[in-house]
Amino acid sequence: MAEAAPAAALTSVGMSFPAGLPGRMSLRRVPRKTVFDGIGLVAEEGSATAVTGPNGSGKTTLLKLIAGLLMPDSGSVRVFGIDPVRGHGLTAGMTGLSLSGDRSFYWRLSAWANLEYFGGLQGLRGRVLRDSIAEVTDRLGLEADSDKPVEALSAGYRQRLSLARALLHRPRLLLLDEPFRSLDDRLSESFAGLLGEMRKAGAAVIMATPSVEEAVRFSGTILEFPGRAVPPPSGKG
Amino acid sequence: MTGALLAIARKEIRLALTYRISFASGILSALAAVFMFYLLARFAGRGAPGLLDAYGGDFFSFVLIGIAFQGYLSLSLDGMAGSFRNEQVLGTLEAAAASRTPLSVLALGSVLWQFLQASWRVAVYLIIGTAVFGLDLSKANLPAALLILVLSVAAFAGTGAVTGGFMLVYRQGNPIRWLYGSASMLLGGVYYPVSILPGWLRPVSSLLPLTSSLEGMRRALLAGEGPAGMTHELVVLGAYCILSVPAGILTYRWAMRRSRRDGLLGGY
Numbered sequence: 060m061a062e063a064a065p066a067a068a069l070t071s072v073g074m075s076f077p078a079g080l081p082g083r084m085s086l087r088r089v090p091r092k093t094v095f096d097g098i099g100l101v102a103e104e105g106s107a108t109a110v111t112g113p114n115g116s117g118k119t120t121l122l123k124l125i126a127g128l129l130m131p132d133s134g135s136v137r138v139f140g141i142d143p144v145r146g147h148g149l150t151a152g153m154t155g156l157s158l159s160g161d162r163s164f165y166w167r168l169s170a171w172a173n174l175e176y177f178g179g180l181q182g183l184r185g186r187v188l189r190d191s192i193a194e195v196t197d198r199l200g201l202e203a204d205s206d207k208p209v210e211a212l213s214a215g216y217r218q219r220l221s222l223a224r225a226l227l228h229r230p231r232l233l234l235l236d237e238p239f240r241s242l243d244d245r246l247s248e249s250f251a252g253l254l255g256e257m258r259k260a261g262a263a264v265i266m267a268t269p270s271v272e273e274a275v276r277f278s279g280t281i282l283e284f285p286g287r288a289v290p291p292p293s294g295k296g
Numbered sequence: 297m298t299g300a301l302l303a304i305a306r307k308e309i310r311l312a313l314t315y316r317i318s319f320a321s322g323i324l325s326a327l328a329a330v331f332m333f334y335l336l337a338r339f340a341g342r343g344a345p346g347l348l349d350a351y352g353g354d355f356f357s358f359v360l361i362g363i364a365f366q367g368y369l370s371l372s373l374d375g376m377a378g379s380f381r382n383e384q385v386l387g388t389l390e391a392a393a394a395s396r397t398p399l400s401v402l403a404l405g406s407v408l409w410q411f412l413q414a415s416w417r418v419a420v421y422l423i424i425g426t427a428v429f430g431l432d433l434s435k436a437n438l439p440a441a442l443l444i445l446v447l448s449v450a451a452f453a454g455t456g457a458v459t460g461g462f463m464l465v466y467r468q469g470n471p472i473r474w475l476y477g478s479a480s481m482l483l484g485g486v487y488y489p490v491s492i493l494p495g496w497l498r499p500v501s502s503l504l505p506l507t508s509s510l511e512g513m514r515r516a517l518l519a520g521e522g523p524a525g526m527t528h529e530l531v532v533l534g535a536y537c538i539l540s541v542p543a544g545i546l547t548y549r550w551a552m553r554r555s556r557r558d559g560l561l562g563g564y
Contacts, residue, residue: 123559127394128390128393130553154394158391164388164391167314168307168310172307179299179302179304180392
């Protein structure tokens with residue numbers, strides 16, 4: 060049953076966050092600020108979808124919803140037919156998430172050691188893990204400095220390291236937040252080639268980008284934020 | 297789960313190796329603490345007559361067991377919250393949460409590592425105390441001590457999971473833990489026998505798990521008593537396990553749901 064389901068399917072999804080400082084203790088009900096409402100999206104296996112819109116429009120929130128890091132206020136999110144919150148252990152193993160920003164690594168450890176750790180959390184071990192790290196570092200141009208502590212590496216390197224982490228366990232659904240932001244032309248081409256290979260192998264890619272031009276170049280399906288929800292096609296999923 | 301725990305252990309060891317001075321200073325601090333309590337014991341002599349008889353009559357042995365095992369219990373209380381807080385500040389919590397490994401396993405791995413470190417400190421306390429300062433463990437009933445330790449850790453870990461849940465949501469400890477920790481330090485008998493407390497405070501003290509834990513541990517290690525002589529301590533610790541472990545699980549589930557609803561995993 061789960062094999063026939065699309066990689067990601069969102070139906071009438073709404074999301075809001077508490078207004079003000081997150082995690083504040085309050086006896087009163089904290090008002091919430093709506094990020095988006097009524098969003099629909101279907102990403103079939105092998106497809107490429109771009110989510111575009113200005114900063115703060117909810118692109119990253121959408122990726123986090125699909126990754127199971129957030130729970131929607133309304134509507135449903137399914138990854139290969141499974142709720143990514145309730146079935147997180149299943150969907151997380153099939154999903155690779157790369158968020159923009161570089162505060163998600165142990166800065167005192169080397170790039171390689173970080174990949175070993177996060178690969179281990181994804182269930183990779185031994186030779187499989189080492190081979191996988193060697194492959195992604197090679198494809199993303201990370202092998203040269205992979206023994207250096209992350210704190211000694213450039214922001215661009217750390218961004219690519221985030222992409223490498225997302226690819227390590229060969230996910231069937233890739234969620235990428237501004238993946239081309241820190242890549243030069245050569246690496247952009249190499250990474251686009253890698254994504255193409257993964258799509259041919261059946262992986263779906265959903266990419267968030269503020270650039271409409273990049274979205275058009277990358278994808279056949281574009282979800283534009285804010286407010287322009289693309290309903291899922293009928294008869295699918 | 298084993299693979300994830302191994303990955304966490306390897307990461308923790310690598311991180312610890314980047315802070316080598318901290319490791320060495322931890323051992324020196326333990327040595328200094330043992331020496332300080334040895335001097336205090338010499339200064340204070342045998343304490344008030346009769347109060348330490350049940351523990352072999354020696355203040356140094358009494359207080360050394362207190363500080364050594366109080367560390368385990370603090371860890372059970374604060375380990376999970378500390379692990380979450382550390383990952384929040386580093387910014388790695390959300391990345392780990394995106395993996396197939398549940399955050400509860402992440403916290404478990406981190407706490408197990410901290411337990412290893414605490415065990416090393418306890419070993420330093422006991423070895424130095426025995427070899428240099430005359431701590432007498434010749435009567436120790438090790439199976440009874442182990443039973444008390446396991447029950448104590450479970451009893452405190454339930455409260456630790458409550459604290460961990462609060463940390464996920466509010467990024468700070470909860471008032472229950474503060475009250476619990478402060479009351480335990482004051483009334484739990486770490487540095488003095490609870491029998492010197494005013495009469496009206498003793499019933500409160502006898503209900504605290506730290507009191508039962510340290511009482512049981514001292515009787516097992518210093519007086520060689522078995523479980524049959526520790527019925528009250530075993531009942532108190534067992535009752536705390538029954539109450540605090542489900543409370544910890546429920547709080548942790550609430551915290552995860554709230555974190556996902558409010559987008560709290562990525563901040564600090």
